[in-house]
Ligand code: IMP
């Protein structure tokens with residue numbers, strides 16, 4: 525049986541099995557660019573940034589620290605993946621805790637693939653009657669699902685491969701990699 529990967533050192537030893545798609549430096553630069561756009565777009569607004577756990581936690585923490593205008597942070601959690609496969613059923617595991625009615629909400633996602641998760645969350649958020657809801661996703665997988673118009677801020681477009689790192693996991697591991705990669 526394969527030994528489970530438990531430590532960061534093991535993750536880095538596995539590096540030669542992972543193809544780096546976006547380096548730490550590329551990600552940092554792109555996060556700064558997105559932060560400038562968000563500052564311009566939300567200047568003087570009552571902004572609540574809502575991170576979709578768990579995948580968005582690293583992107584969100586870098587993004588909110590780069591945005592120089594005041595904002596509130598909240599989180600929700602949905603799940604649809606089991607063993608790296610999309611089950612097709614989106615479950616809301618926990619919801620935001622502060623009122624968002626009348627506020628400008630920026631949803632932060634790690635990756636939009638089929639868009640099923642995003643549609644589900646958007647419907648859920650819109651029922652709370654915020655002033656606006658926009659979406660920032662670190663990655664957008666070009667799978668032809670035709671939902672690009674729902675994503676206002678895209679970090680990078682990725683090929684249709686299973687990606688890991690910078691928040692994204694495979695069976696719960698690899699979220700802590702500082703870059704985004706895919707298995708070779
Ligand atoms: P969608 O509902 O098909 O758009 O899938 C979106 C969610 O599935 C994301 O928020 C991720 O949590 C997960 N996901 C989709 N593709 C990947 C991937 O390549 N790597 C890791 N997680 C993924």
Ligand code: MG
Nearest residue numbers: 576577579634
């Ligand atoms: Mg996710």
